[in-house]
Amino acid sequence: MFKDRRLVIATMHKKEQVIAPILESGLGVKCILPEHFNSDQWGTFSGEIERKHDPIETARQKCLKAMELTGCDIGIASEGSFGPHPSIFFIQADDEFLLLIDSKNNIEIVCRELSTKTNFNSKVIQTEKELLDFALMVGFPSHGLILKGINDDQNTIHKGIIDQDELIQLFNQLKQHSLRVQVETDMRAIYNPTRMSVIEVLARKLVTKVHSTCPHCEMPGFDITDFRAGLSCSLCGMPTKSTIAHISVCSHCGFTKEDLFPNGKTTEDPMYCDRCNP
Numbered sequence: 001m002f003k004d005r006r007l008v009i010a011t012m013h014k015k016e017q018v019i020a021p022i023l024e025s026g027l028g029v030k031c032i033l034p035e036h037f038n039s040d041q042w043g044t045f046s047g048e049i050e051r052k053h054d055p056i057e058t059a060r061q062k063c064l065k066a067m068e069l070t071g072c073d074i075g076i077a078s079e080g081s082f083g084p085h086p087s088i089f090f091i092q093a094d095d096e097f098l099l100l101i102d103s104k105n106n107i108e109i110v111c112r113e114l115s116t117k118t119n120f121n122s123k124v125i126q127t128e129k130e131l132l133d134f135a136l137m138v139g140f141p142s143h144g145l146i147l148k149g150i151n152d153d154q155n156t157i158h159k160g161i162i163d164q165d166e167l168i169q170l171f172n173q174l175k176q177h178s179l180r181v182q183v184e185t186d187m188r189a190i191y192n193p194t195r196m197s198v199i200e201v202l203a204r205k206l207v208t209k210v211h212s213t214c215p216h217c218e219m220p221g222f223d224i225t226d227f228r229a230g231l232s233c234s235l236c237g238m239p240t241k242s243t244i245a246h247i248s249v250c251s252h253c254g255f256t257k258e259d260l261f262p263n264g265k266t267t268e269d270p271m272y273c274d275r276c277n278p
């Protein structure tokens with residue numbers, strides 16, 4: 001379905017370095033990049049431009065724009081969000097989406113990776129020592145930094161800093177003219193190898209998902225979309241909140257498949273039973 005077709009990667013931050021080889025060998029496509037593509041218009045991590053849509057819609061718009069610019073009927077875009085992990089306290093996470101659109105076959109496939117592998121961080125700093133301690137902690141200079149001089153009226157921002165002399169010089173400059181100076185990790189893929197590696201994992205996931213086809217209509221992207229709770233307790237036999245089945249639904253023909261006992265056990269430990277262990 002994809003062999004020898006041109007696929008555009010909607011990026012201006014070198015994500016093709018990890019995405020292109022995986023897609024070319026995994027799907028047989030030829031990857032290209034859009035020219036004059038400015039993905040910053042959909043929002044920047046450093047806050048100058050706020051993201052207006054949710055991550056999937058943002059990725060979709062970037063992807064469609066890159067397809068329009070290049071005349072490709074397949075495109076791919078990723079979108080990351082950084083912040084506290086939704087279920088693990090005090091840990092930062094990279095919530096990354098990768099979306100593929102094939103307009104010829106009317107297919108959209110989305111993959112998600114919620115990774116705790118991230119250096120996402122920021123700090124208001126007063127001294128050069130604080131600056132360098134922060135830099136060391138977040139993996140500078142292999143990972144880029146952002147310096148912000150914060151004032152009441154206007155902020156000054158320097159992005160993509162990967163040189164220590166430059167870092168110190170910019171810090172001292174900003175200190176003279178700002179109320180506060182803040183240092184942040186640069187989350188753009190090209191300045192952040194940790195994020196790049198998460199995107200790489202996601203690209204592999206996407207290829208696997210594309211190869212997973214619907215048993216009924218054979219369209220790609222057939223994957224688990226839901227879980228059913230109700231695995232019965234081994235002691236009292238009552239249904240628990242644990243998963244008894246994975247449910248996959250084809251987004252094209254609606255074919256539904258239920259896989260019973262996906263975790264390899266047919267009963268649940270009474271420890272997780274609301275009746276035996278309330």
Ligand SMILES: [Zn+2]
Nearest residue numbers: 214217250253
């Ligand atoms: Zn189907």
Ligand SMILES: [Zn+2]
Nearest residue numbers: 233236273276
């Ligand atoms: Zn029980």
